[in-house]
Amino acid sequence: MTEAISRTPRxxxxxxxxxxxxxxxxxxALGETGARPLDVRTWAAPATPSDEVLLARCEAPVLxxxxxxxxxxxxxxxxxxxxxxxxxxxxxxxxxRDRGAVALRRAVEAAxxxxxxxxxxxxxxxxxxxxxxxxxxxxxxxxxxxxxxxVLVETDPDPDAHDVTxxxxxxxxxxxSRPMPWARLGAHALRVVAAEAGLDATEEWAASGRTVxxxxxxARG
Numbered sequence: 001m002t003e004a005i006s007r008t009p010r011x012x013x014x015x016x017x018x019x020x021x022x023x024x025x026x027x028x029a030l031g032e033t034g035a036r037p038l039d040v041r042t043w044a045a046p047a048t049p050s051d052e053v054l055l056a057r058c059e060a061p062v063l064x065x066x067x068x069x070x071x072x073x074x075x076x077x078x079x080x081x082x083x084x085x086x087x088x089x090x091x092x093x094x095x096x097r098d099r100g101a102v103a104l105r106r107a108v109e110a111a112x113x114x115x116x117x118x119x120x121x122x123x124x125x126x127x128x129x130x131x132x133x134x135x136x137x138x139x140x141x142x143x144x145x146x147x148x149x150x151v152l153v154e155t156d157p158d159p160d161a162h163d164v165t166x167x168x169x170x171x172x173x174x175x176x177s178r179p180m181p182w183a184r185l186g187a188h189a190l191r192v193v194a195a196e197a198g199l200d201a202t203e204e205w206a207a208s209g210r211t212v213x214x215x216x217x218x219a220r221g
Contacts, residue, residue, distance in 0.1 A: 014180040017169040019091040022069060026172040031182070032165045043068040043125065044095065047075035050208035055079075057205075057214065059119035059150055065108050065141070066127035070096025077101055084113065108140055118145050123153045128190065132164050132181025138197035142217060151199060151215040155187045159211070162189035187211050 021027035021038045028035045051072060060081045064073045067085025069092050076083040077100055085096050085103040096103035106112060121141040131137050141151045166179035190213055191201045199215040
């Protein structure tokens, strides 16, 4: 006699589904606020006028953390601004290079070129969420920029948002990722978190529905 054994499908690494999304598959992020489609179409498109709120404030050289398929890194390079994009996704790095960006497959916590000499570390498109620990991420960014450099952070539209709940990616074919540490921070919450990392918020802009905060090393740091 045979007995059917029910098995729970093995969850995949989040990067597997992120790569799938970059390849055209529909993937959503499941979190406390519900399901949110990965905005691959925007990330993979050319830079738009709404990106200017970030691009115009980048001080060379620029490190684009979580560069994805290179929308911003490629545009900065096109403008003659030295920029290196880093991402843990092979597909993202390949696409970034294909569009003219200089990009490495590297995690932000790994050893990186030019540590302590970057003019700007860029955390666009919600990448303040990388790793799920904003204090640790900003502390690392503080190590990467030169003494008077800037950390440019695009924050959540809700200024009071502060959510560090892991998210799970789900593909249209039903595949699920393992829980991925992530965070959402609004501008108000970012100021508090930044102070813990030895950074001060020196400027803030809102344009085209996007909010960007500039962080610099605290005078006491």
